[in-house]
Amino acid sequence: MKKITSYIALSVLFSSSLFVACKKHITGRTDDINALAPASTDMNAGTWKMVLLTRPDTFAVAAPAAVTSSGYVGELNEIKGFQADMSEDQKKQMKYWSAGGVLRWNEIMRELVAKHNLPPYQNEDGVYPIPSSTNPFNYPTFPFSNPPYAARAYAYVSAAQYDALVACWYYKKLYNRPMPYKTDTNVKALATATDLPSYPSEAAVMAGVTAEMMKLLFPTEIDVINLKAQEQENAAIMAGAATRSDIIAGEALGRQVAQAFIARAKADNAGKAVGTQADWDALEKMNLDKGETPWYSLESPKRPPMLPLFGKVKPFLFDSATVVSLCPVPPPSTSSADMKADADEVLSYTKNPTAENIRIVQFWADGVGTYTPPGHWDAIAAEDFITKNYSEVRWARNMALLNMSMMDAAIECWFTKYHYCNPRPSQVNPEIKTLTGIPNFPSYISGHSTFSGAAATILGYLVPERASAYNDMAQEASFSRLAGGIHYKRDCQVGLDVGAKIGQYAITKAQNDGAGQ
Amino acid sequence: MQTAKHVTMKFFTMPRNSVLAGLSLLLFSNPLQAQTDQDAIMMAKNNLCVGLMYGHSSWKNYWEGTYKRDNENIGTLSTSMYSIMPNYGISRRLNLLMNLPYVQTKASAGTLHGMKGIQDLSAWLKWMPVELDMGKSVFSVYGLAGASLPLTNYTPDFLPMSIGLHSRTASARLILDYQYSNWFVTASGTYTYRGNIKIARTAYYTTEMILSNEVEMPNVASYGARLGYRSNRFIAEAVLMGMNTLGGFDIRKNDMPFPSNKMNALTLGVNGKYNLPWVPGMSLTAGGNYVLHGRNVGQALNIDAGIYYILDFSKKKAATGNNSSGKLNEK
CATH class of the missing domain: 1.10.606.20 (Vanadium-containing Chloroperoxidase; domain 2)
Incomplete structure (x- = not known):
């Protein structure tokens, strides 16, 4: 018996030693960074x-x-x-x-x-x-x-x-x-x-x-x-x-x-962006009158569209007339062969997703419970800005340029989404299953792509040595929505283009604000 | 000689593998726990038992924190699991058990894409240091040390569709078993260390924002109680199992689940095993259990079925097939 008890003691000891050895607490990337030491006081x-x-x-x-x-x-x-x-x-x-x-x-x-x-x-x-x-x-x-x-x-x-x-x-x-x-x-x-x-x-x-x-x-x-x-x-x-x-x-x-x-x-109209039942009904009717299949919420129970009047919010970098003029050409008719081909292409990505594509979708998902795509780009920018030793005022200026770009990208993108009310791929073909949550607003154009196009453009101006890296990231963020099955390739490409145009407005502002590069 | 009740003979030593005691235990994703590493039965020396198991788990309701709800955008979430489970008798007091599952998930509603793939390889060393034969009854003690390792780069960050949590684990388990005549009771307690995991995202929110792709995984304590009947031909038992993560956080209202959530569950189930009289060494198992109460887990109904066959690699091929225990007799 004595022998037996010592065996038990030994085995318990051995097992418990497995558990105490490992450190679990996570240190965030910016938890221990050094004090800001500005290269210039500006x-x-x-x-x-x-x-x-x-x-x-x-x-x-x-x-x-x-x-x-x-x-x-x-x-x-x-x-x-x-x-x-x-x-x-x-x-x-x-x-x-x-x-x-x-x-x-x-x-x-x-x-x-x-x-x-x-x-x-x-x-x-x-x-x-x-x-x-x-x-x-x-x-x-x-x-x-x-x-x-x-x-x-x-x-x-x-x-x-x-x-x-x-x-x-x-x-x-x-x-x-x-x-x-x-x-x-x-x-x-x-x-x-x-x-x-x-x-x-x-x-x-x-x-x-x-x-x-x-x-x-x-x-x-x-x-x-x-x-x-x-x-x-x-x-x-x-x-x-x-x-x-x-x-x-x-x-x-x-x-x-x-x-x-x-x-x-x-007074910027954001307070009215949720809209009313009448607004939501009008969006549906608009497409039905044109003979197009309108976007429907794919949630159950059906959720009202997310901020359908956000396109009317007053932008920072240009006026509301410019929002209208920047709106891209319409997507193909929902009954067209082009639209069907677009949906088939989405299905080809989601049918047997590769592990790498799943990783990309997750990396850029920025969905429920996250800081959203603009937050993701802020994180990317902040971690680069840390290395630049900006003064606080330059930090603020660059963050403002970035975030005004992305707000205006949201306005332009939402304007476009509800201007066309194009259905999501899974609505067109229910066989398309998604690798991330399906957002509750129309498909054309991709929000991720518009945000990313704008962010990569202004960041490429502010930190030129990273311009091609930002561009690659924007391309990947945009692609992630196609690979995830929630956007057509067209949504992504046009979104990047529209975003880049908005980023240009921010560059123009940056070139004329007296702060230099 | 019918007195020794703690059966360690050939037929009885086969893992009675109604696997899924574990299937529901681990919730949204379903790391499988083999019955063999839960029960009080040993393989004979140099015998290799190979099991093939199918398990199915499904839930419609789940607990979001303590709030029980359904979700029309998931419908019923079902998980299928195909598993191969070798169990080798190094000696009659020391067994090595392994389990390799393939897992597939599917949601009956909504747009979320199912996931599939090979999940985690687990291995247990099962040691029986104590076996007290008291005439009509036997008391035995088992100590187990186990580990699991994800074999593929499946994603843990797409719950409830993910096939697992992708954590490396190490476990210690103590099992106490008392058998009187053919009736037995078993109690067990397990502590599982779960290593941190990496996710594709570079930041995530728990109860605070964490700027890292590494996720701190809470450890798990679990316990079980069994009551049943063992004979030469069959085993039947009722099983109560509890699992509690030591830490972790609740899913917030209408949020997505996350791998480091607190995941607790209490399940009640039954298992059965039948040794085929016409194919010596082969047995069939079936089992089922249901989550009575949980937190951040699905209220799963789990069912399973398996087939097991023993290959005897011992030099001595006695007619009884039993070279593991001289003191115990076949009935």
């Missing part, structure tokens, strides 16, 4: 052309107190107090934010988009409830951050951050208050030391403008956002990069700039 960014505001001094920022004033000395002591006794948690937050505010807010945005990207569940009677911005906590919570919603949200936050930072840079240069660590040698520069003036604090400008925008875009997350905003501001103080007065002035400026964007957002 001191003249206060002169860059803004998106919405006409002047950098639209909102006044009062002159700061002299660095010799007793009030300022007290503020320096606050920094020293922080630096003398910082908890591990505070150090972690400081390190997190030191990687760059535009980057971190973009990551937070992507997280919120993924969190809220859930289509509402039907009521008992099979009717789908619609999220309401006036009652955001009620199920289905507001928003449902589907691709058009997300594209617009990314664009507004990025553009507002950009305008706010241009104004910030304007006042930094105007007042030229040195960084706390330049004024007092006992204040340490715990992130990167730069020659940038500290007033108003760019960290606080970002915190203020973003927190304010989020009230509109993600109203159920305001508490979380405010906490993050406060962390960002404290991180700047702890790092020795801002005093309390730099923070207060910055946050106020950020919140004011946000108001201009909120006013625009409230």
Whole structure:
């Protein structure tokens, strides 16, 4: 018996040793990146052309107190107090934010988009409830951050951050208050030391403008956002990069700039994009009158089309007349041989999908519960921007150019989708099974392709050495929708072309904003 | 000599392989667990038992977190599994068991594409350190160490259509068995370590955004209880099995399932095995079970059927075929 028990003990020991050896926790790609160390301070960014505001001094920022004033000395002591006794948690937050505010807010945005990207569940009677911005906590919570919603949200936050930072840079240069660590040698520069003036604090400008925008875009997350905003501001103080007065002035400026964007957002027609039963019926009738088979929802119960009036949202890079003129030629008639051939081609991809094609479909799926294709392109861009050592204002400018392109791509794409209301391949041929969820809106043209064409075009301008890589990615993203069985090749090709045209508008803007490449 | 009840003779040593105890246990995807690694039966030394098994699992309702629902865009999700299961007696106290399944999924409604392919190879070392013969009854203890390895690059990130979770696993299991006359009760407990997996995506949301293609897989604890009757000719048993992932997160309302979800299930089922009198060494099995309660899993009904044949590679080909246990007798 003794022998037996020792056998058991040994075997248990052996088995358990298998389990303790392996580390499971995942480290994200940007969890441990270094502090942002800008190659240039972009001191003249206060002169860059803004998106919405006409002047950098639209909102006044009062002159700061002299660095010799007793009030300022007290503020320096606050920094020293922080630096003398910082908890591990505070150090972690400081390190997190030191990687760059535009980057971190973009990551937070992507997280919120993924969190809220859930289509509402039907009521008992099979009717789908619609999220309401006036009652955001009620199920289905507001928003449902589907691709058009997300594209617009990314664009507004990025553009507002950009305008706010241009104004910030304007006042930094105007007042030229040195960084706390330049004024007092006992204040340490715990992130990167730069020659940038500290007033108003760019960290606080970002915190203020973003927190304010989020009230509109993600109203159920305001508490979380405010906490993050406060962390960002404290991180700047702890790092020795801002005093309390730099923070207060910055946050106020950020919140004011946000108001201009909120006013625009409230009038940009996005609030009406869901449409009404009458709008949905009209779309169906339009195609029936033309003798075409209209798009039908392939969900059960049938779900109303996603944001059919999003094509009427006011774009950032061009006017609404241009939206109409950029609309591509119609797809083939649903009763034509061309259409049938297109569907047969889709079937040829899905019948026996290769492992590589399944991987590509999944890589680019960006469907329910994800940060959507615009978020995917933001992630791609952010990871390249990290290597470029941009100043915060240039980070914001490039993100704004990218995200305005993708919002306008969403507008153009949605305009086209509901202009033609072309059925999905699986509607034309139910034999076509899909390798990803089938989106609940018409087929022509592919959203992924339009987003990707626009993103690759503007990114290729901003980071020219990666232009061909972006183009390859866009091609693959576009192809993934054909391989997944949810788009005809035509949707993908035309989508890429339309997207590239929109990207060109962003390039033109970039060439004329005074920021250089 | 009819006293020794813990049967280890040739016919009885065949794996009574109503596989699917495991099929429903693992939910949306169905990594299969062989009955042989769950039961209290050993192969005789140098005997190789080869089983072919077919399993079918289907569910219409599933638990999204704790909320039970159906989904008209899936209809009924069915999984078919074809499996080859060799079991070799290294000695009468140590067996090596393997299982190689081919899995195919299909949804009866909606547009989602079914998946198919060879899934994970699993292997178990099954050791019987204790066998106490107490006259009319026998008490035995089994210790098992197991591992599984995905054999193909199937995708785990297309649930519920994926054929598996693509995790490498290592398991330890303890089985206690008590047999009185022909009646037996068996209790088992298992701890399974699941290695992290890689998915095609570069970022995903669980309860937070994770910027990685690596997914942390929660480990699994499972337990089982069996009550049944064993004789020379047949075995019949009722089985209660429970599985709990240690960690993981719930599927949110109307979200897609994800490999690292919390996946819990309690199943109740029956298994039977019949040794064909006219073909020595061959047996047939059948079984079924149903998920009584679960979390982030389908409420599956699982059925299975198998055929097993023993090849005796021992040098001594005694008429009894039993060289594994001198102390026990054939009835």
